[in-house]
Amino acid sequence: MTRTLRKRWILILPAVFVTYSLAYLDRVNYGFGAAAGMAHDLNITKAQSAFLGSTFFIGYLILQVPGSAYAQRGSAVRLIFWAMLGWGTLAAGTGLIRNFWLLAIDRFLLGACESVIMPALLILLFKWFAPSERSRANAILILGNPLTILWMSALTGYLIQQWGWQKAFIIEGAPSILWAFVWIKLVPDSPLDASWMNAEAILYLNESRTTEIERVLEPAAFSKVISDRNVLLLCAQFFFWSIALYGLVLWLPTIVRHRIVNNMGVAGIVSSIPYLFASAAMLLVAQFSDKSGRRSLLVWPFLFFAGITMFSSFVVSSHSIKIAYLFLIATAVGIYAPYGPYWANVPETLPEEMLGKAIGLINGSGAAGGILGVWLVGVLQVETGNLDFGFLLMSLSLIVSSGLILFVRRSNAESG
Numbered sequence: 001m002t003r004t005l006r007k008r009w010i011l012i013l014p015a016v017f018v019t020y021s022l023a024y025l026d027r028v029n030y031g032f033g034a035a036a037g038m039a040h041d042l043n044i045t046k047a048q049s050a051f052l053g054s055t056f057f058i059g060y061l062i063l064q065v066p067g068s069a070y071a072q073r074g075s076a077v078r079l080i081f082w083a084m085l086g087w088g089t090l091a092a093g094t095g096l097i098r099n100f101w102l103l104a105i106d107r108f109l110l111g112a113c114e115s116v117i118m119p120a121l122l123i124l125l126f127k128w129f130a131p132s133e134r135s136r137a138n139a140i141l142i143l144g145n146p147l148t149i150l151w152m153s154a155l156t157g158y159l160i161q162q163w164g165w166q167k168a169f170i171i172e173g174a175p176s177i178l179w180a181f182v183w184i185k186l187v188p189d190s191p192l193d194a195s196w197m198n199a200e201a202i203l204y205l206n207e208s209r210t211t212e213i214e215r216v217l218e219p220a221a222f223s224k225v226i227s228d229r230n231v232l233l234l235c236a237q238f239f240f241w242s243i244a245l246y247g248l249v250l251w252l253p254t255i256v257r258h259r260i261v262n263n264m265g266v267a268g269i270v271s272s273i274p275y276l277f278a279s280a281a282m283l284l285v286a287q288f289s290d291k292s293g294r295r296s297l298l299v300w301p302f303l304f305f306a307g308i309t310m311f312s313s314f315v316v317s318s319h320s321i322k323i324a325y326l327f328l329i330a331t332a333v334g335i336y337a338p339y340g341p342y343w344a345n346v347p348e349t350l351p352e353e354m355l356g357k358a359i360g361l362i363n364g365s366g367a368a369g370g371i372l373g374v375w376l377v378g379v380l381q382v383e384t385g386n387l388d389f390g391f392l393l394m395s396l397s398l399i400v401s402s403g404l405i406l407f408v409r410r411s412n413a414e415s416g
Helices: 002-028 030-035 038-042 046-060 064-073 076-093 100-114 117-128 131-142 144-163 165-186 199-208 210-214 222-226 229-259 264-292 300-316 321-336 339-349 352-384 388-407
Strands: none
Touching: 002 076, 002 100, 002 117, 002 131, 002 144, 002 165, 002 199, 030 144, 030 165, 038 046, 038 165, 046 100, 046 352, 064 076, 064 117, 064 352, 076 100, 076 117, 076 165, 117 131, 117 339, 117 352, 131 144, 131 264, 131 339, 144 165, 144 264, 144 321, 222 229, 222 352, 229 264, 229 300, 229 321, 229 339, 229 352, 229 388, 264 321, 264 339, 300 321, 300 388, 339 352, 352 388
């Protein structure tokens, strides 16, 4: 049985990681296009450039709830397959389109295709991993976020330096289309669908989820989900968290390019360093979370820490850009480290009949935060001539997010 269960970590998780990594690549490389002069090349204003950055997240809101509901009751694997084909094509299209409004539509549709990915992958891992494994499994999934930025920053910077931002988008969109066909052949929807899972391993997973299975009822009505206190708190909390997350991800390359190094290739490498530390922190915190059973206690302190370090970066930026950059590295650690325990906490906090729709709502709230974070930071840059006040906004949002998580009541007692 142990050998069979180990296959999940060898087969399922790498495939999940690659899928989310490709989604994140085609989501955040826009920041490098903006830093490389996209607005100048397309003759669009800085305000229009900020709007383009946010159109992805407007589309990202569209299919969150219906996509996650389908992933829970239907096939998450098939849903992800079709989404990959769509977003790979649209991501490559970003490099081909020259008209502002066509580009806005392309980025909107790209967001709509990617909106189902995170909820569907979380539900897939919920079926494949026991509660005692879930923080680590979720962390490996979400590790596709900072690790993608780590290698993507260097790669995209190099591609732009060599061939320009248009060709970089085209080159980086193609792998998602190819990977979609590998994904559909490689990943089963559940342990029952996998020929390599034996009866003993399936029984173990079912028994480990006894408490959760006992809570399964008919899928909850949307009105019940959206009125649930914990769902509302988690939505608000993830909204404020995402303001800072996406504001940092989309605008860090611009900060680095304009303040630290002018060369786009070197700027890509410098932009990637915070995510190296963030990736290591994610794995360590997830490991500790599963061993200790602690969830929310490993979320709010990191978010509060990130808010303080981002504020510190704002304070010292006018005196020392190097020290401000070190504070941004610490901020990236604080933002990313609690992801594993956070998403492990969601199914332990909410009844399973609410889970599909609730994950869609929570992740959709994150997309709304992304819209506000990317757009407002861009607007503040236009109005003030720099990104300092945008970073002040993001630091405050992190502190609010850390406080809101304290009011979420877990259904299962948590030590600490």
